[in-house]
Amino acid sequence: MGKIYFNANDLGDKYYDFVVVGAGNAGGVIAARLAENPHFKVLVIEAGLSDTEPESDVLRTPFLAGLAVGTKFDWDYKTTPQAGLNGREIPFPRGYVVGGSSNTNSLVYLRGPSEDFDRLANISGDQGWSWTSLQKYIKMNERHVRPWNNRNDENDYNPAVHGDGPLQTTLVAEPTDLDQRVIKAANELQGQFRYNLDLNSGDGLGVGWIHTTVGGGARSSSSTAFLKPAIESRENIDLLVHYHVTRLLPAEGGSLDFRTVELAQDASSQRIILTAKKEVILCAGAIGTPQILQLSGIGPKAVLDRAGIAQLVDAPDVGRHLQDQPIIFYQWRVNSTTLSSFFRDPANVGASMAEYAASKTGFAAGVAFFSTIAFLRLPDHSPIIKAEHKDPAAGPNSSHYLYSFLNSYAPNPGQEPGPTEGDWISIAAVLQSPTSGESFFACLGAAADTMAEGSVEIQSSSAFDHPAINPAYLSTAFDLNTMITTFKTTAEFFSAPIWTGYIAEPDPEITGLTTDAAIEAYVRKYSTTVKHPVATARISKAGAIDGVVGPDLCVKKITGVRVVDASVLPFASAGFPQAQIYILAERAAALIKEKWSN
Numbered sequence: 001m002g003k004i005y006f007n008a009n010d011l012g013d014k015y016y017d018f019v020v021v022g023a024g025n026a027g028g029v030i031a032a033r034l035a036e037n038p039h040f041k042v043l044v045i046e047a048g049l050s051d052t053e054p055e056s057d058v059l060r061t062p063f064l065a066g067l068a069v070g071t072k073f074d075w076d077y078k079t080t081p082q083a084g085l086n087g088r089e090i091p092f093p094r095g096y097v098v099g100g101s102s103n104t105n106s107l108v109y110l111r112g113p114s115e116d117f118d119r120l121a122n123i124s125g126d127q128g129w130s131w132t133s134l135q136k137y138i139k140m141n142e143r144h145v146r147p148w149n150n151r152n153d154e155n156d157y158n159p160a161v162h163g164d165g166p167l168q169t170t171l172v173a174e175p176t177d178l179d180q181r182v183i184k185a186a187n188e189l190q191g192q193f194r195y196n197l198d199l200n201s202g203d204g205l206g207v208g209w210i211h212t213t214v215g216g217g218a219r220s221s222s223s224t225a226f227l228k229p230a231i232e233s234r235e236n237i238d239l240l241v242h243y244h245v246t247r248l249l250p251a252e253g254g255s256l257d258f259r260t261v262e263l264a265q266d267a268s269s270q271r272i273i274l275t276a277k278k279e280v281i282l283c284a285g286a287i288g289t290p291q292i293l294q295l296s297g298i299g300p301k302a303v304l305d306r307a308g309i310a311q312l313v314d315a316p317d318v319g320r321h322l323q324d325q326p327i328i329f330y331q332w333r334v335n336s337t338t339l340s341s342f343f344r345d346p347a348n349v350g351a352s353m354a355e356y357a358a359s360k361t362g363f364a365a366g367v368a369f370f371s372t373i374a375f376l377r378l379p380d381h382s383p384i385i386k387a388e389h390k391d392p393a394a395g396p397n398s399s400h401y402l403y404s405f406l407n408s409y410a411p412n413p414g415q416e417p418g419p420t421e422g423d424w425i426s427i428a429a430v431l432q433s434p435t436s437g438e439s440f441f442a443c444l445g446a447a448a449d450t451m452a453e454g455s456v457e458i459q460s461s462s463a464f465d466h467p468a469i470n471p472a473y474l475s476t477a478f479d480l481n482t483m484i485t486t487f488k489t490t491a492e493f494f495s496a497p498i499w500t501g502y503i504a505e506p507d508p509e510i511t512g513l514t515t516d517a518a519i520e521a522y523v524r525k526y527s528t529t530v531k532h533p534v535a536t537a538r539i540s541k542a543g544a545i546d547g548v549v550g551p552d553l554c555v556k557k558i559t560g561v562r563v564v565d566a567s568v569l570p571f572a573s574a575g576f577p578q579a580q581i582y583i584l585a586e587r588a589a590a591l592i593k594e595k596w597s598n
């Protein structure tokens with residue numbers, strides 16, 4: 001068995017071939033796969049907490065997915081004031097825990113269009129990143145399992161596109177009336193709203209079921225599926241918890257080999273130095289990775305100068321090109337019962353939690369309030385695409401925006417009833433109807449692509465100061481137009497016969513959204529983050545002067561360091577990033593193993 005350390009001094013004089021920085025979505029996969037070679041010794045260093053800490057039920061219970069935001073398991077970042085959002089600074093969650101954001105996210109597992117991966121192959125000049133080439137990594141990573149109630153879901157997905165990997169994914173256990181209506185509306189409307197049997201097939205357009213990273217009634221994360229099983233079964237992998245990697249250090253003598261990491265528990269504690277024999281693999285995510293590189297003197301000169309860090313390597317794209325999409329909710333009152341009535345009575349939620357605690361079954365064992373999704377495109381001759389002379393989608397079969405349908409009320413930040421901090425009961429406060437005795441449902445609208453590019457920049461030379469995170473939301477005409485379209489096309493979707501008599505009336509604020517100007521005002525007032533940041537250490541072709549890593553994910557201009565996480569993805573994903581990052585990590589691990597196996 002490997003060991004889990006909470007004190008770096010206990011590592012003694014151990015040596016490691018690989019030091020993996022960050023035990024998140026990618027880091028767990030990289031570490032576990034490398035440890036499959038018994039000749040490799042692997043250390044994973046995680047800044048955040050153990051995922052078995054008290055209160056970690058919030059991580060494991062599917063019903064509570066997303067509620068770790070703002071708790072001790074969250075980095076508690078905020079963006080800079082966003083001009084496109086009326087100057088608001090918005091919370092920018094990231095998992096601060098073993099498992100990283102794969103342990104705190106909303107569980108959606110959707111790989112996105114094959115064109116996203118083919119674009120990655122073209123940008124990097126390595127066809128190994130294409131959808132077709134990646135199939136074996138997709139299949140070795142993920143496995144479809146039935147939901148907790150063993151519902152026969154055979155007609156709701158395509159088994160041929162799923163594999164036999166450790167990561168478990170599942171469909172909704174008890175589809176609701178709303179879910180069934182969404183699928184029926186798709187069949188009635190066809191066209192861009194056509195039903196898509198399995199949105200994980202590489203066909204990323206249309207309306208279909210959401211797959212979630214849940215198995216056996218609990219979250220399946222990179223910790224539970226990869227890292228922990230590896231530590232429990234192998235001698236050659238250790239985990240050091242609650243230590244920040246504060247920077248990478250170059251080898252002595254002016255070499256640009258950066259296989260030495262400096263770490264510490266907090267700003268004032270002793271610095272510890274470790275050197276990887278083979279490689280350091282940065283898996284610290286789209287915020288942590290550019291932060292570590294900049295702290296190490298690898299980044300844009302102006303940013304490093306302002307923070308008082310000597311530039312060792314000119315790498316202008318470190319921290320640049322940050323992409324993340326805006327998201328918003330629209331609500332309608334319905335002539336039917338949705339979960340908002342269920343949530344209104346805390347006794348219902350209490351009973352479900354008790355059942356879950358006893359047997360991992362029941363309502364809390366699944367994601368019951370958003371189980372369907374639509375991936376849609378702007379019209380081919382959209383004036384906004386013409387005006388921009390550019391289409392940010394990866395190709396003609398990739399979406400520009402998406403809807404998800406929530407079987408409950410869902411307020412935007414600042415709308416009532418707002419979330420209360422704290423335990424699981426808060427979800428009832430968030431999702432119940434605002435008016436007693438009535439039922440609501442909500443449509444989540446989000447951009448799938450964005451033209452905005454922001455930045456992550458360190459503000460000081462301390463690894464314990466948060467960097468400035470500027471996603472530049474709604475800073476382009478394209479992004480604004482896309483968000484306005486998310487609302488306008490709801491009318492088209494709700495024109496399907498199945499909705500007749502179901503939708504009673506829009507929420508009062510939605511009633512006023514009759515002009516583009518009114519929708520723009522709503523979108524700027526309420527949009528927040530979809531929480532999918534990428535591209536802050538972008539991949540590019542070998543030898544290209546732009547980008548941070550080459551096609552093998554090694555950091556350009558230096559030796560000894562690779563990056564494997566969301567930061568290398570060159571553009572916002574038209575799917576959901578966790579699936580793409582799992583796939584990226586599988587192939588990256590294979591590349592690393594291949595390099596060092598002889």
Ligand SMILES: Cc1cc2nc3c(=O)[nH]c(=O)nc-3n(C[C@H](O)[C@H](O)[C@H](O)COP(=O)(O)OP(=O)(O)OC[C@H]3O[C@@H](n4cnc5c(N)ncnc54)[C@H](O)[C@@H]3O)c2cc1C
Nearest residue numbers: 022024025026047100101105106108245285288566576578
């Ligand atoms: C609340 C929320 C909901 C989301 N919902 C979804 C969803 O439903 N579906 C989906 O596909 N995606 C979702 N995402 C996004 C998705 O989870 C992330 O894009 C993905 O998990 C990022 O993977 P990663 O490996 O790049 O980073 P992470 O999984 O974030 O891992 C980075 C790890 O590095 C650690 N770290 C950072 N800095 C240091 C340092 N200096 N030293 C040591 N360790 C460090 C972090 O603590 C973390 O554990 C969501 C994200 C959040 C936060």
